Amino acid sequence: MKHLFSKRLAPFQARLHSQWRDSRAQQLWRAWLHELQAMLPAAVRARLLPQVRERLIDWPLSEHPEARHDERLILVLPASMVLVQTLLLPSAALRDLHNVIGFELDKYTPYPRDQMQYVARVTGKEGAMAQVLLVAVLRERLQPALDACRAQGLALHAVDGRDARGQRLRVDLLPAEQKPPRRRGARLPRYLALACCALLMSCMVLWLDARSAMVEAMQHSVDAQRGQVQQVQNLRRELINTQGAARYLAQQKAAQPTLSSVLVDLTGCLGADTWVEQLEIADGGGVSLSGQSAKASALITRMKDCKTLSDAQFQGIIQPDAQTGKERFSLRAHLRKEAADAP
Numbered sequence: 001m002k003h004l005f006s007k008r009l010a011p012f013q014a015r016l017h018s019q020w021r022d023s024r025a026q027q028l029w030r031a032w033l034h035e036l037q038a039m040l041p042a043a044v045r046a047r048l049l050p051q052v053r054e055r056l057i058d059w060p061l062s063e064h065p066e067a068r069h070d071e072r073l074i075l076v077l078p079a080s081m082v083l084v085q086t087l088l089l090p091s092a093a094l095r096d097l098h099n100v101i102g103f104e105l106d107k108y109t110p111y112p113r114d115q116m117q118y119v120a121r122v123t124g125k126e127g128a129m130a131q132v133l134l135v136a137v138l139r140e141r142l143q144p145a146l147d148a149c150r151a152q153g154l155a156l157h158a159v160d161g162r163d164a165r166g167q168r169l170r171v172d173l174l175p176a177e178q179k180p181p182r183r184r185g186a187r188l189p190r191y192l193a194l195a196c197c198a199l200l201m202s203c204m205v206l207w208l209d210a211r212s213a214m215v216e217a218m219q220h221s222v223d224a225q226r227g228q229v230q231q232v233q234n235l236r237r238e239l240i241n242t243q244g245a246a247r248y249l250a251q252q253k254a255a256q257p258t259l260s261s262v263l264v265d266l267t268g269c270l271g272a273d274t275w276v277e278q279l280e281i282a283d284g285g286g287v288s289l290s291g292q293s294a295k296a297s298a299l300i301t302r303m304k305d306c307k308t309l310s311d312a313q314f315q316g317i318i319q320p321d322a323q324t325g326k327e328r329f330s331l332r333a334h335l336r337k338e339a340a341d342a343p
Helices: 002-019 024-039 042-048 091-103 138-151 186-254 259-270 296-303 337-341
Strands: 053-058 071-075 082-089 116-126 129-138 156-161 274-281 286-293 308-314 326-334
Touching: 071 138, 082 091, 091 116, 091 129, 116 138, 129 138, 138 156, 259 274, 259 286, 259 296, 286 296, 296 308, 296 326, 326 337
Parallel strands: 053 071, 071 156
Antiparallel strands: 082 129, 116 129, 274 286, 286 326, 308 326
16 A cells, blocks of 8 residues: 555656756755755765765666665766757746656657656746756666666666766666665754754744734823823813803903992991991802991992992891990892993
8 A cells, every 4th residue: 555655656756756856946956955964064964965976877788786885886878778858838837747757758758658667857948938857767668677777786776877978967767766865874864854844933923923912012102192191181171160260250350340430339338326336248248247337227228329239138136236336237138240241
């Protein structure tokens, strides 16, 4: 079951490997890994990254090579075994280059797709077009070479080919299901990638935490400013109420006659035979006065002529004073509000 699952995933893995190998991101990744490796101490670098050399083996095998653990064996096929062709494809085809080449493989080779082992590599781009190198080999010719190497105990790392000039094509025609397992040292880039992802996630979490703290601080600041605004509004409301009360008192005060005008008016109304011993004017306009008069009973009639007082009434009874021979009285009245408009 596991073998069947791996066989089904093999084309997908090969397509991803081809796209990754020919991408700009892969070049940047390798350059970044090289910089990180250069920063490691020599002892650590030698332990984590053992030096692995590539060893080329030409087909057909002319000798019985012995494989070493620190070597990567690459079988190089002659130009007569491989089909090499340069294609010009739209750049949009690079998103799924392996399948695009597979669907149109019969246009470039005289054999059907299921009989070919092929790989495509991007060699250049010109505007909206991309230059692709197609390298293919018949499976019935490739498999005997792989079986011969396996019979001699050779674990191939890749299968390359040569062009008509004898130069390496630098491709990998080895089927994905026959690739050797990764060595321990080859796992370091994966660990570095996982570490980078963890660091990236940590940076994102720290950034979000900083943003949350900033938002919380801004919320506290807004709450404090809102409280200050509420206090200012309360003070403004109290000020408006105080101004209204002061204005009302000023209006009430302006509507009442002054004390001097009341005294002048009482002097004219009461007559020369009456004097006032006590005069009290309340805030509400009530006036209380007491004193002595030769004819106290006639004071109510006299006070009707007063311009500043109204509704005069006796408070209590009129009593004679034995010492002065006059009558002692006590009156209550009200100030006239319209008197404030008098000149």
